[in-house]
Every structure is written in C-alpha cells, then in structure tokens.
Amino acid sequence: MADSATAPACAARALIEELTKIVGAQHVLTDEADYGPRLIDNRSRLHGRVDCAVRPANTSQTAAVMRAAKALGALVFTQGGNTSNVGGATPVSSNAEAPRLLLLTDRMRAVEVIDTINDTVLVQAGCPLSELREAAALKGRLFPVSLAAEGTCTVGGILATNAGGVHVLSYGNTREQCLGIEVVLEDGRILDMLRGLRKDNTGYDLKDLFIGSEGTLGIITRAVMKLRPAPTDTLVCLMMLPASSALAPSFSALSSAFAESLTAFEVMHRDTVVHVSRVWPEVTQSIDLSHPWYALAEISVADAKNVVARQALLEETLAELFERNQIADALLAQSERQKSELWRVRESIPEAHKKTGGNVKHDISVPRSSLVAFVEETNALLKALFPWIQPSVFGHFGDGNLHYNMGVCEGSDPRLCFLNEERIHEVVYEQIARFRGSVAAEHGVGRFKHDLLACVKTPAEYALLRAVKTAFDPQGRLNPGAVVDALPAS
Ligand SMILES: Cc1cc2nc3c(=O)[nH]c(=O)nc-3n(C[C@H](O)[C@H](O)[C@H](O)COP(=O)(O)OP(=O)(O)OC[C@H]3O[C@@H](n4cnc5c(N)ncnc54)[C@H](O)[C@@H]3O)c2cc1C
Secondary structure, three states: OOOOOOHHHHHHHHHHHHHHHHHOHHHEEOOHHHHHHHHEOOOOOOEOOOOEEEOOOOHHHHHHHHHHHHHOOOEEEEEOOOOOOOOOOOOOOOOOOOOEEEEEOOOOOOEEEEEOOOOEEEEEOOOEHHHHHHHHHHOOEEOOOOOOOOOOOEHHHHHHOOOOOOOHHHHOOHHHHEEEEEEEOOOOOEEEEOOOOOOOOOOOOHHHHHOOOOOOOOEEEEEEEEOEEOOOEEEEEEEEEOOHHHHHHHHHHHHHHHHHHEEEEEEEEHHHHHHHHHHOHHHHOOOOOOOOEEEEEEEEEOOHHHHHHHHHHHHHHHHHHHHOOOOOEEEEOOOHHHHHHHHHHHHOHHHHHHHOOOOEOOEEEOOHHHHHHHHHHHHHHHHHHOOOEEEEEEEEHHHOEEEEEEEEOOOOOOHHHHHOHHHHHHHHHHHHHHOOOEOEOOOOOOOOOHHHHHHHOOHHHHHHHHHHHHHHOOOOOEOOOOOOOOOOOO
16 A cells, blocks of 8 residues: 555556546656746746646547546646746645646647638637737738737637736727637536627626636636737827826827727836836837836727828827827837837837846736826835835726836845835735725736735625635646635535
C-alpha cells in the first residue's frame, strides 16, 4: 500500500497514463522544460506547479480528459495564451496532495464556419484573437474585440475573462459578442449551447455564467460569436489636452458628433507617455510631450463615400474644441502608417512598464462622470502618503475604465512601490468604494483579487457566487485559488 508521501506521486503517474491513452504521448507534456514558461504569470509574480500539461485536440478529448481528472481527483488549470493580468491562468493552489493538470487549448484553434447571412462565426477556444479577427476580415466582417495582447490571447481566454479592450465603447465587451458556447463540465459532460440566436428568452442564461468565469466553472471549447460589418475606413487623431478638466468635454464633443461611430477614446496621462518615450524614444518622436493629457480617438466610417464628410466633421469638432481651449493641439493621421504610429503609443504602455520593472496595478472603473475627480483625489491622497510615488494613468475613458498604476518618480528606488503595495491598494480600493466603482473592470479577478472579492461584494452576493461555484464544481478542482472558492462539503 502507498504511504502518504508516495500517494500523490502514484496519482500523478496514473493521471499521466490515463491522459496518454486519450490524447497520445506526444500531447501529454511531462517534462517541465516543455511547459515551464506557462507556470509563470504574465507579470512574473506567481510561479505554479503541475504534474503534466495536456493538449486535447477537440471537445470529445477534452471531455475524456475531464472524466479522467475527476476519477483521480486532479486539479485542472485551463490556459489559453497565458496573458492574464491577474494571475488567473497560473497553476498555484494550496492543495499540495491532489495531482495537477494544466489543460492547454492550443490544438483547438480552428475558425470552423463563418456564416455571412447570420453574421456569426463558429470558432474553437484556442484560436488566437488576431487569427479570428483576420478570418473575419477576409469575409468583409469585423470581430470587434481588440487588445494589445491579441496575437497571443485566445477566444477561450477572452470569453473566460469577458475581456474588454479598446472598442468596448461602441461594440461592448466580449460577453456582448457571444451568442453561443460549448463547455465541458468538471465531470466530462458536454454542454452544447452553440446556438447562433440573437433572441432566446428561455429562462436563465447559462451561457452568461461561463463568460467571465475564468476557468472555475468549466472548460470552454467552442463558441458562436457575432460579426459586424467591417468599416471601410477609420479616422484616427491624437488630441493634446491642456488639463484633466478637458477630458470629459472632448469626449462629449466627439461622442455627440459621431455617436456609435466613435469606436475608441483612449486617454493617457503625460507621465505615462513620457515613460514610453524613455523606453522607446522612436514611438513618441512625433509628439510634443509637454501637455498634461492625451486622448486617442478612432472614428469608424462604414461607407467609403462618407470619408471626406466625416473627416470634415472631425476637423470642425476639433476646431471648436480648440476655440474653447479644450484641446491645445491635435494630430490627425493622414495615412495607415500614421494611424498605426499613433495607436502604437497607446499599445506600448503595458510593455514599457514591464521592461522597467513593473508597477502596482489597478484595473478600475467608475462612472465616466466621476473619473477625473477619482483620479485627482486619489493621486493627492497617495502623493501625501508617498512623496516618491508616480501615477501612470491610461485607459478607456469612454468606458469609465482606467489602468490606474503606481510607480516611482525618476531617481527613486523602484522597489518602493512594491514594498508599499498593500497600503497603496487599500487607498485606491477605499476610493473605489466611495465612488461606487469596480476593482476589476476588465481583467477579471484571477488570483490577485480573490481575497478582495469577499470585501467588495455584499454578503448576499458573495454567498450566491460561492453557491454557483459549488453547483458547477463541488470539489473545487477547477482553477482552485482563482475568483471564488467552492463551499465546504457538508
Ligand atoms: C499587453 C496586454 C494587454 C492587455 N490588454 C487588455 C485589454 O485591453 N483588455 C482586457 O480585457 N484584457 C487585456 N489584457 C489581459 C488579457 O489579454 C485578457 O485577460 C485575455 O482575455 C486572456 O486571454 P488568454 O487566452 O491569454 O487567457 P489566459 O491568460 O490563458 O487565461 C485567463 C483566464 O481564463 C481561463 N481560460 C482560458 N481559456 C479558457 C477556456 N478555454 N475555458 C475556460 N477557461 C479558460 C484561465 O483559466 C484563466 O483563468 C491584456 C494583457 C496583456 C499582456
């Protein structure tokens, strides 16, 4: 009989044997050298451990993997592109006994069917977001979720985190793109909800429970996603704002002029743009870095015949803002190259911070009308406590969602922000409560905000979240340690 020390090793060996029967030896990775980078989160803050990684080719193999995992009591950590900003995909758990399995979706990456009458796409969970966007574009359609990690993150990942990105303002987040979903449950049952319906009021929406569930309720294997008409052109401009008080009026002016054609309105504080310029001077070379705030606006034009008229309206709107001193200057891109150069400033921000040691991050939202007050009050509170602090603020003003991150002023010890991380979080999250905002606007809860969730939900909400988790995963084997824990067995 196996003693207590060898039992976990025996269970892990048995799991590997079972998985090998299901997917073949070449798709069960047992050597850490083959999956090592997947044990570390995108911000290099967590280091997990598993007994093996498995790469099922399709839904039925995923179901068989889940049955084997259940039989052996294995913990299952599902991973797409491993771009989670909240440690959601890293296999860290306090349960040291159970065998651990990293389930990779990278072999399930096909765009199966594009229906140009229903304007939908049936796509597998491991498909990288950029490949889905490219496949849609080939059919003259747009899949509107777009974010800086789109070359790596997957359809399953954006669904499991209900990702936002830069076009939520006009198209909504990932939840709003999804019509149907296929999920493998913890016991291997397949939940086929792959309906491409825009109307379906048949009781509770189970599909919606899995969107944003971060691998804790089931494994998403396929989805039916909405497609939109592809715009024929876009207008892109970078506005230089003289003060934070100009953020709301410049947004309102463009929003009134262009309504839903305003497909992005991203803001960046000067210190954030200056930080990018220190890391990659060439990225910001066309920008005067002396303005307090910058706003990057994108307007989509559906019909090529309207481009000239839309450009004239944009120029008129900018001129009015200029006359009212609500913008100091603006750069209107004149070519595709200039558009990408302006977008590159915004998209380089996360990588620039990563390259210089990172900062203390908050992915927050408050009502758009309170956003400026939130930033100014919270900056003042933090500066009073920590004179060395340097906020790096940027994000999706149109969605009331900012990445409100804290680093250190030039010349200060970069470790200071991490040494004071807890107190910084406390100040920010108290302010979020005061403004009735969210502590996890678009990146999800993952492991980094698991404990915070209990504090920001009412006791009744939190109890229901745990009841939902327990209903789908009674033994707490799916991505344990992320989002919320199952209730103890009674
Ligand atoms: C540079 C950069 C920019 C980013 N910008 C944005 C942004 O603008 N907006 C935004 O919302 N996010 C952004 N993110 C965060 C990240 O890209 C998203 O959270 C993304 O949706 C995760 O996709 P993924 O495939 O990498 O998932 P992973 O990181 O692998 O996993 C994320 C979570 O989803 C679960 N999961 C993954 N696949 C499945 C599946 N098939 N079934 C069930 N659960 C699954 C995992 O268990 C985990 O909990 C950014 C990240 C980076 C690095």
